[in-house]
Amino acid sequence: MKKITLFFTTIFSIAVFAQQKSTGTISLSNNVPITANFTLNNTTSQVTLVLTGPSDRWFGLGIGIVSGFGMDNGDVVVFTTATTPNLTDRNFIGTQAPAQDAMQSWTTVSNTVSGNVRTLILTRALTNSDTNDFQFPYATTNSISFGGVRASSATMNLGSHGGSASAGYAVNVPFTTLGVEDFSLNASKVFPNPSKGDFTIQTKTFLNKVNIYTQTGVFVKSIEVENNAENVDFNITGLQTGIYLVELVNDSQKSWKKVIVN
Structure with missing residues (x-):
């Protein structure tokens, strides 16, 4: 009976863990330097968006749009750093600067x-009552199209993106259900990498501690993670440029990642 109970407990755990699906990291067409990674979590009813774009100007991501949509x-x-908050939820209204929604749905993690390169980790409910927002019902959201725009020159003042050269698209990107391995510490990501010394660890599980070592195994520092967080920022600025080893630790696992300080 214990073996049967354990078997069904394991199957149930796998079923719970598998309640996520992701696009993976997708680059836009036309060599526009914007990437997006959408992950839908049916357990928490949240969508996580990892969005990268230029650090010296405003940029945006249109969700559920395709090339030729006309804005x-x-x-x-x-x-844009020209507004407070810097990240705003908006709606395209033609060639004008997109209007800000009354309901601000995204949270900057x-x-x-x-x-x-600027990297943003954002979260939002899968569905909500805002008619301007793209909705992500877990059961039926199996693909997504999106487009990115950026200022054609270095400016944080929101305005025209400056033509088709500053716009790119990804069409009918499929969502892939994540398996059990995707939720282990081995599947964790550290970015941006390389970096001047500021890094973010993103996991699908949780972290208790992060240990930093030199490539030759000399201990550098240890970071205690509060509340078993899934996303952890750490800073090793001031160290010599080179390769460092990052040990990720939780109650049941350890995993090693390599980072480069440049």
Whole structure:
């Protein structure tokens, strides 16, 4: 009976863990330097968006749009330091700057810059009551199209993106259900990498501690993680440039990642 109970407990655990699906990291067409990674979590009813773009100008991501949509309507998130908050939930209304929604749905979990690349980790409910927002019902959201725009020159003042050269698209990107291995510490990601010393660890499980070592195994520092967080920022600026080893630790697992300080 114990073996049968254990078997069904294991199957149930796998079923629970498998309640996520992701696009993976997708680059836009036309060599526009914007990437997006959507992950839907049916257990928490949240969508996580990892969005990268240029660090020296405003940029945005239109969700559920395809090339040729005309900017007359559509859900969009925009990052610019010219507004407070820096990230705003908006709606395309033609060639004008997109209007800000009354309901601000996205929450910024992390905002890091390495060189000329800004990385944002954002979360939002899968579905909500805002008619301007693209909805992500877990059972029926099996693919997604999106487009990114950026200022044609270095400016944080929101305005025209400057033509088709500053717009790119990804069409009918499929979602892939994540398996059990995707939820282990081995599946964790550290970015941006390389970096000047500011890094973010993103996991699908949780972390208790992060240990940093030199490539030759000399201990550098240890970071205690509060509340078993899934996303952890750490800083090793001031160290010599080179390769460092990052040990990720939780109650049941350890995993090693390599980072480069440049």
